[in-house]
Amino acid sequence: MKSHVWRPLFVAVGLVALILLARHVLVPKDFGVGERGYMYGWHREGNEAEWKAVTVKYRTTAYCRECHGEKVESIGRSPHGAIACENCHGPALGHPKDPPTLTIDRSRTLCIRCHAKLDTPSSGRARIRGINPETHNPGAECSLCHDPHHPNLEELKRHGQT
Structure with missing residues (x-):
């Protein structure tokens, strides 16, 4: 075959080899590993502790209902009932201790x-x-x-x- 066929083939093979080498170097060994292979998608067992340490910034409407049940029920019957409280009142992380009141947008x-x-x-x-x-x-x-x-x-x- 002529060089105009071999050259692009070598470039393609070289790119594939480079991608596989980069994957081998950059992707952690435990990435996607589970009992059934890649069952959990982007899951990596090695960073489970990191994710458990992440503080959740947003709560749910159920969290708001604990103290503000009457307000949650009232707005739940309105057209805005499908909107989470924190969309307007900001994240409830640390509420009610710090800050005692949430910032309202x-x-x-x-x-x-x-x-x-x-x-x-x-x-x-x-x-x-x-x-x-x-x-x-x-x-x-x-x-x-x-x-x-x-x-x-x-x-x-x-x-x-x-």
Whole structure:
């Protein structure tokens, strides 16, 4: 065969050999090893202790319910019930000891993530009422007019049902 066939073949074989050598040097010996081979994907037995030492930053709504049961039940019945408390109130790591109260994100950008009007409503997200953030009270926090724990309250007031 001519050299124009052999040269690319040698380059390809060389690249494969280089990748296998790099894998042998860089990938830990216990990577993916388990009773049934690569059953756990990116699992590595050698760093289990490291992962057990990692402090979990976020809790669950069940953690919030322990002290704030009434609030959790109330918001659970609202359209915002599917949103985890920590999306607005920040991570509960160390709460209630340090900090005694959580930081509340009252920024417009938090609300606009879901409530910006969609130009091309083609997903389930289109069912959420949207606003134009440039014309709807620009610069004001949404919580000045809207209660995120009772998002339907304003609509009920408009229809005289409260």
